[in-house]
Amino acid sequence: MDLKTLYRSVIMDHYKNPKNKGLINDDNYLTVHLNNPTCGDDLIVQLLIKDNKIIDLRQQGKGCSICCASASVASELLKNKEISEASRITQTFYDMLTGQEIKDKSVLEDAVAFEGVGQFPARIKCATLAWKAYEKGLNPLEGEHNNE
Amino acid sequence: MIDVKKIRKQFPVYQKYPNIRFFDSAASAFKHQSVISAMTDYLSFNGTNVHRGVYHLAAEATESYENSRSVVANFINCKPTEVIFTKSTTHGINLAANSLAKLLKKDDEIVISELEHHSNLLPWLEMADKLDIVVRFIPLEDGMITIPNFKKVLTNKTKLVITHHMSNVLGYITPLMDMSKLAHDVGAIVVVDAAQSILHVKTDVKVLDVDILAFSGHKIYGPNGIGILYMKEALINKLSPTEFGGEMVDKVHLDGSTWKSGPYKFEAGTPAIAEAIGLARALEFMNEVGVDNIHQHELFLRNYCIDKLKDEPGLTIFNKHGQSSIISFNINDVHPHDTASFLDQHGVAVRAGHHCNQLTMKYLEQDSTVRASFAVYNSLEDCDILIKAILETRDFFHNL
Numbered sequence: 001m002d003l004k005t006l007y008r009s010v011i012m013d014h015y016k017n018p019k020n021k022g023l024i025n026d027d028n029y030l031t032v033h034l035n036n037p038t039c040g041d042d043l044i045v046q047l048l049i050k051d052n053k054i055i056d057l058r059q060q061g062k063g064c065s066i067c068c069a070s071a072s073v074a075s076e077l078l079k080n081k082e083i084s085e086a087s088r089i090t091q092t093f094y095d096m097l098t099g100q101e102i103k104d105k106s107v108l109e110d111a112v113a114f115e116g117v118g119q120f121p122a123r124i125k126c127a128t129l130a131w132k133a134y135e136k137g138l139n140p141l142e143g144e145h146n147n148e
Numbered sequence: 149m150i151d152v153k154k155i156r157k158q159f160p161v162y163q164k165y166p167n168i169r170f171f172d173s174a175a176s177a178f179k180h181q182s183v184i185s186a187m188t189d190y191l192s193f194n195g196t197n198v199h200r201g202v203y204h205l206a207a208e209a210t211e212s213y214e215n216s217r218s219v220v221a222n223f224i225n226c227k228p229t230e231v232i233f234t235k236s237t238t239h240g241i242n243l244a245a246n247s248l249a250k251l252l253k254k255d256d257e258i259v260i261s262e263l264e265h266h267s268n269l270l271p272w273l274e275m276a277d278k279l280d281i282v283v284r285f286i287p288l289e290d291g292m293i294t295i296p297n298f299k300k301v302l303t304n305k306t307k308l309v310i311t312h313h314m315s316n317v318l319g320y321i322t323p324l325m326d327m328s329k330l331a332h333d334v335g336a337i338v339v340v341d342a343a344q345s346i347l348h349v350k351t352d353v354k355v356l357d358v359d360i361l362a363f364s365g366h367k368i369y370g371p372n373g374i375g376i377l378y379m380k381e382a383l384i385n386k387l388s389p390t391e392f393g394g395e396m397v398d399k400v401h402l403d404g405s406t407w408k409s410g411p412y413k414f415e416a417g418t419p420a421i422a423e424a425i426g427l428a429r430a431l432e433f434m435n436e437v438g439v440d441n442i443h444q445h446e447l448f449l450r451n452y453c454i455d456k457l458k459d460e461p462g463l464t465i466f467n468k469h470g471q472s473s474i475i476s477f478n479i480n481d482v483h484p485h486d487t488a489s490f491l492d493q494h495g496v497a498v499r500a501g502h503h504c505n506q507l508t509m510k511y512l513e514q515d516s517t518v519r520a521s522f523a524v525y526n527s528l529e530d531c532d533i534l535i536k537a538i539l540e541t542r543d544f545f546h547n548l
Contacts, residue, residue: 003493004544007486012548039485039501040515062515064483120489 006116007065014069014110019076023060034133041067041129045075047137052083057134064126066117071130073111083138090131097124150437150445152527158433159369159525160184169496169530169537173367174316174344174474174521179426180369180433187371187426197418199395213421216428217411220376223431224361225352230384232377232411233419237343238267240362240377243414244339245271246390248308251337254280258308259301259336261286261293262507263315268341268362269507272310281307288511291467292320298327306336313345313361317508317519318467319474321349328357337383343367347434348443348472353378365423369524370430374423377414384410391416437524446473446522449531453520456535462542466512473522476512479538482545484518490544491518494537 023031029046036042041063048056057075061068074093078086089107096102097118105112117127156162161178170178190212196203198210214228221228234240252258252275260272262285276283284301286293293311302309309331311322328338339360342351346363353361359380366372379387389396389407393416398406407413434442450473457477458468466476479487484500491498499519502509509515520534 003490007544008548016548040509042515064485066486120492123485123489126485 003116003120006113009113011065011069011113014072015065018059018068018072020056020058020072020079021060022058024056024058029056029058030137032133032137034129034136036063036067036125036129039064039126041126043067043071043129043133045071045130045133045137047134049083049138054078054081054083054086054138059130059133061130063129064123066114066123066126067129070111070114070127071133073114074130074134077109077111078134086138087135090135093131094128097127150441150524152525155437155525158182162525167495169494169526169533171496171498171520171522171526171530171534173523173526174519175499176366176372177347177369177523178525179371180430182429182433183370183426186429187422190422190425198421199412209421212425213419216424219428219431223351223435224376224378225354226378227381229410230378230381232379232384232414233424234362234375234377234414235373235420236267236366236375237341237362237364238271238375240364240375241268241339241341242271243377243390244360244362244379245275247387247414248337248339249275249279250388251386252279252281252307255282255305256307257282257284257303257305258310259284259286259298259306259331260310261312262288262511263291263293263318263320264310264312264505264507265316265341265343266504266506267343268310268312272308286311290469291315291318291508291511293322293327295323295326295330298323299330302330302334302336304334306331306334308339309336310339310341312341312343313351314342314348314472315474315508316344317474317476317503317505317512317517319344319470319472319476319521320467321345321471324356324358332357344472344474347439348446350439353380359383365427365430368427368430369433371420371423371426374420374427376427379411384414389413389416393417442524443472445524446526447471449473449522449526449528450475452528453531453535456531457538460539460542462546463538466514466517475520476517477520477538478514478517479542479545482541484516486545487518487538487541490541491534491537494533494540496534496537498534 029048031046033044043061046058059071158181159178196206196209198213217228217231220231287297331338338358340358342361342363347368361378364375396413396416464478488500501516
């Protein structure tokens, strides 16, 4: 995929008009802060989880367009999903970027646009940072994903 | 004038990637053929240790290794016994900081700047924290260190003056000679990170009158895994080693040991022999071409690019007036990593990020920048493609 096509599609749209942007001052939300010290991408996400379901997601940060757009796309996609479903979608997203075989790509909806990032290995971490942050919120006890 | 075509034939990477437009030499430069050949020769036909065996091969290895020390000494104009082989600039500076720590006490002062690479910042901040030492930062003027500002933070309590010789983000050259004189007037020791400057500025430690100076092999067309720490003879004799083990020791007793003299007490363990040999060949290559010629070539390319870019809208250049081989810039409202990925599509390799220099980024009020750095093998054609790629990337993002 040509880089321009990749950027022209969903990435720039979400970069310029991010969804679920801005944090909420509410203790019911779980907050996760992740950064990539190599490039300076820095992201805070918030999750409101009730009865094993993600009710709301918020995100705020600074970084390259791939990182910020990915945070926006993921926030839309994972909202109103059961935790197990969200985990499955997240894993599918990782598999897509690392070129693994995927049975059902349709669960990724708009996030499919990031498939092309897989051709630019140095940028895969940009695309996954937000997902790692949401994942950490879903499995807060499963160890650190920070500084990757 | 440098004949780039001829030079490129001496860098095998161009055989595999003839069309790469490489502008990241300030991070790590391509390796010269003579470096690779000399290292391969040692690894293929020798491979023995230095300063140990008495057989012929071992003596030959020792001779090559010590000959490399002499090449380094000639290059920076010091005695071979003032040249310590290290792993890297970072290792050298840590070694210096750990050794110097024993000379310092609470409330002493050190002078440093926000322009330092993390490798010449964190070892000192750590040391200062442990010893409760006061750290004074030189106020910057347009991203530069000036003598009047340096004087503002230099006091009778200053024990160390720590500085780079050439900024890895902005490429500005520090007025070292004058700083050394002023520092010595108050009895301070001058420690210099020369990782960037060593291949751009003639480095004569006697003329500069610095006490300690560090650089590494991988930025000067040589190997990684090897660095140099120059230390004035009086200091080498005064300071104690901080790493212990094989080869650095003189006599070992149950109740205390004594160390070798000169640089050897700082070289614990088997050194990076092939790399030391390779580093010396890299310096010889630079001698053949001439550091002044390399510098003029890079400056010519840099100024050529600056002239074409400086009045373009939508770009911010952070060091328009630099005197060396680095351009730091951003395409407005475009993250440097996005820029770098787009330039990569044109075969243009640049660095994007904070360049291991978060304090300079804060000073510039940026999270990161794009850095293009020039080297002996860059051509005008490279520059034209770099410029075209930057402008096309700007147009793409600004018209989305």
